[in-house]
Amino acid sequence: MTSVDTQFNNVLTGSPGDLGPFYRQAREESPVFWSEAAEGWIVSRYSDVRTVLADRESFGPLLEGKGTTSIYGRNVLHMDGIEHRRKEAFIAKHIRNRKLLSDSQEHYIRTLCKELVDELPLGDPIDLKGGFTTPMPLIVTAWIMDMEEATGFRTTYDRMVAASSSNQSGDPDILQDGLKAIEELHELITPRLMERRSEPGEDYISTLCEGEYEGAPISDAEILSSSMFLLAAGVETTDRALANLLRVLISEPELWRELQTNRDLLLPALAEGLRFCPPVHAINRATTKDASIGNQEIPAGSKVLLLLAAANRDPEMFD
Ligand code: HEM
Secondary structure (H helix, E strand, O other), rough: OOOHHHHHHHHHHHHHHHOOOHHHHHHHHHHHEEOOOOOOEOOOOOHHHHHHHHOOOOEEOOOOOOHHHHHHHOOOHHHHHHHHHHHHHHHHHHHHHHHHHHHHHHHHHHHHHHHHHHHOOOOOOOOHHHHHOOHHHHHHHHOOOOOOOHHHHHHHHHHHHHHHOOOOOHHHHHHHHHHHHHHHHHHHHEEEEEEHHOOOOHHHHHHHHHOOOOOEEEEEEHHHHHHHHHHHHHHHHHHHHHHHHHHHHHHHHHHHHHHHOOOOHHHHHHHHEEEEOOOOOOOEEEEEOOEEEEEEEOOOOEEEEEEHHOOHHHOOOOO
């Protein structure tokens, strides 16, 4: 059988297809292995991934090397400790706020979903991705930022994501294209940022403009990076998560009917969809000191790539 490392190279460079067999082989044969192509340690078992995520002392953000999100500029993803907690709180005001959800967000999102569904050509074959899963999170994220024009830039976010965490092999052409996409987004967001500095509103960019950390305002560069990150984080992930789940439900009509009759199953179905066919397969960390994962010693300053998709199908944890 081909070695796990060679299989992983194929995943990075080719069109990977079904990754299930590779994930199984990695978990069983080499749960923590070094990949020259990704210049990092690849981790696939549930227990190891969980241990790394819980240990923020030994595993921090990856700030340089292949596959880093640092190309957006510095934002909450690249922070630790108190700074991370404080700045995450600004973001949480807009995306994990129960009061805002019940006051306006839920109504807005329900109305939008209904409008999008009403526009689908019922009776004809329907493009659920183009007509629903892609526009929905894009319009919602642009609304959170009060930047309607951001809905016209969907492919730009894709190019940026492709050049960051998705570019684990560090392909220079993909990286260049992503950096160009970032320049385009700077041009889009900068005028809005200037506007909100002088006349803040209720939106996400305004909250960051008014935010302070250690007595100083949050810098323009950080707000730009945080805005680009929100567009990348909120849009592509949700689009893919919904599309993946709908695909399963369409091919399993029994499940679909069960969900229609028993609404209590909605949240577990979403969670199970995220576990079983996730939109994000892997995230990065870097060791802040010498550490170990399972029996493998990992020196300080190493990149660690956590294969969430492999961990979430680990039979040691899930049936
Ligand atoms: C199904 C949809 C989503 C998935 C699968 C997803 C996945 C993830 C993952 C894996 C991370 C951790 C990255 C890391 O630690 O390296 C993350 C962080 C984050 N995501 Fe999402 N995300 C989704 C939707 C969203 C949405 C809709 C938003 C905002 C509108 C969002 C905003 C964020 C933020 C702000 C962080 C950084 C949190 C922090 O560092 O404290 N995400 N997301």
